[in-house]
Amino acid sequence: MSLAYRIMYRVGFTPWDTGEVSSELRALVEDGDALPPGRALDIGCGTGTQAVYLAHHGWSVTGIDAVEQPLRRAHARAIAEGVSVEWFKADVARLTDLDLKPGYTLVFDRGCYHGLRSEQRAAYVAGVTALAVSGATLLVMAFEPNRILAAPPGADEAEITATFACWELTGAEPDRGPAPAGPLRNLARTWYRLVRRCPDAHRRSSLSATGDSHVLGHFRDRT
Numbered sequence: 001m002s003l004a005y006r007i008m009y010r011v012g013f014t015p016w017d018t019g020e021v022s023s024e025l026r027a028l029v030e031d032g033d034a035l036p037p038g039r040a041l042d043i044g045c046g047t048g049t050q051a052v053y054l055a056h057h058g059w060s061v062t063g064i065d066a067v068e069q070p071l072r073r074a075h076a077r078a079i080a081e082g083v084s085v086e087w088f089k090a091d092v093a094r095l096t097d098l099d100l101k102p103g104y105t106l107v108f109d110r111g112c113y114h115g116l117r118s119e120q121r122a123a124y125v126a127g128v129t130a131l132a133v134s135g136a137t138l139l140v141m142a143f144e145p146n147r148i149l150a151a152p153p154g155a156d157e158a159e160i161t162a163t164f165a166c167w168e169l170t171g172a173e174p175d176r177g178p179a180p181a182g183p184l185r186n187l188a189r190t191w192y193r194l195v196r197r198c199p200d201a202h203r204r205s206s207l208s209a210t211g212d213s214h215v216l217g218h219f220r221d222r223t
Helices: 002-011 023-030 049-056 068-081 092-097 118-131 157-163
Strands: 039-043 060-065 085-089 104-110 132-143 167-174 189-196 214-216 219-221
Touching: 023 049, 023 104, 023 132, 039 049, 039 118, 049 060, 049 068, 049 085, 049 104, 060 068, 068 085, 092 118, 104 118, 118 132, 118 157, 157 167, 157 189
Parallel strands: 039 060, 039 104, 060 085, 085 219, 104 132
Antiparallel strands: 132 189, 167 189, 214 219
């Protein structure tokens, strides 16, 4: 999907980039039983709306995306709003290649996982699980499974539960945001909330990067 996203950013067709913070994320951060600020991993961060919001609320945030153009806009957004976010241009199915220290307490994914192929999904889950602490929260939005040509293939509750084997599903709610434009507007969108239950068995060395890291302007390129 990264090629498709690069093309869509280039032509300016980005219906998912509303510039609005998801109400589901706001609830995690601002409601009465909000999560305490910690380390957050925003996967498929795009232009940085959610990552910058988290940084404003005291979180230490890492944003990852496979496309350079939105990352540059995300970096500019963070500077303009006076917050610090670590940005990576990277393949989300190769998180274990990044020099990231485990210990994330929140993983946020607004429509990245559901666009991956099956083998990429397994690698994504392994990387996310290794980086998250036991008890961490994962909030992921996915379209329903579909065969629309230009759409992400989607994911349903059964797949989410089976694939994220070290995570317990604690909630599934319809997306309350505006529907995307075009042929995707009628697809059901669901937010899944999961908590990591497996004990922390990873070691720091298992996530050390192999090879040199290439600094691309103001974010690290590991694609």
